[in-house]
Amino acid sequence: MKYTALKGIHDIFPPDIYIWKKVESVAEEVLSSYGFHEIRVPIIESTDIFIRSIGETTDIVEKEMYTFPDKAGRSITLRPEGTAPVVRSYIENHLYNMPSPQKFFYAGPMFRYERPQKGRFRQFYQIGAEAFGAAEPKLDAEIISMLKLFLERLSLKELNFEVNSIGCEMCRPDYKKALTAFLGDRTDALCPDCQRRHSHNPLRILDCKVNACIELRKGAPQVTNYLCKECKEHFGELLALLKLLNISHIINPNMVRGLDYYTRTTFEVTSEHLGAQKAVAAGGRYDRLVEEFGGPPTPAIGFAIGMERLVEILKTCQSELETPSPKIFFATIGRQADREGLSIAEKLRSKGIQVELGYGNASLKSQIRRADRLNADYVFIIGEDELKSGRIKWKKLKDASHGEIGIGEIESFSGLFQS
């Protein structure tokens, strides 16, 4: 094969594309009902936007970004996630001068230079939502509930909702201290990765899968026990609201996120129908980010849905969506009939009816066979006889019923209005 798509980058085409479109339309419908409006932000931004927001020492920034110089030598990066560009836009366009909270959603491709595997790609699509300007746990609960409603609308079952609070800039340092103190002089027993984490990001030790590390962290202090008064209240109220709204969830004190900007609430939706990359949606609060970006102090919360992963679940758990099929197929024999068919087809198409034609001088048989494979409802046959009589033969493929109709009456053919 001479030309192939780049590693980890895939085409989306029928029939899958119809699953994607369905997901997108349901998302727009549900998010709209919560007052979220679409925002379109660029796919490329200045590199420092991502470094500042995601965090200098995160894996994404350290080794996963598509970064390159533009022709003027500025450092440009293909967005690895959607929150940073939206925050940049929120500040740059003074969107905080509109009544709070402001709520936005977006959909589009993200780019991360990683080794591809099941559910992980170099170009992948996310639907994301961000809400600015409200700190109350009520908003956290609404957002999680909205995510749940969206997934339910797609008939997705067997999903796990996990929530956690990782505190704020006041209480998290205390927890980090407690955690490193707990591990104390036993750090030698940690896996090499965790030994590294111990110094610059000890929270990550919590979700390490190496057995030795799982052993060592038994009885370790939990984040949720070290929250300051405000964070504790916030988390407590969120849990109460989730109960009120009947959203079953588990509290996972070991859930840490790979982006530095999160504060307080973090959450994740996972599915057992995926591979090792089983998070289908995830998000959290980022109350400090807007201010750090030079905007006014603005609490915020958001999440992102992984489209490929969602579609993967839909494909394994549900019957596939059908590719739209023609209402009418014109099988024509001879040049004159061909012209007649084209002419009628164009009239019908202008009314929004899906019509397909036969090509290439194919035999009637092969034309009808093609109509069948395209799953057409009706075949209209035009040949010499029909041209002479002015009456076209039709056949309904589903039940093989057939009949005739005058050329002038086709546009009111009753079959066009049945499903």
Added chain:
RNA sequence: GUGAGCGUAGCUCAAUGGUCAGAGCAUUGGACUGUGGCUCCAAGGGUUGGGGGUUCGAGUCCCCUCGCUCACCCCA
């Protein structure tokens, strides 16, 4: 970045180191001169991912390379 597995027709897969690399499905045509699905027949379709080596002889063994997949890492 690390590790493992796999590359043969459009797809799923056969072929002890030994003739001309096969089958099913799919595609196209025919049986049925202007009527789909079912059946039968036929045809097209391959640089066995690429390169080198061992051998009288390589799809098969060895080396290199490219690609895919899964996992680690990390994340949606």
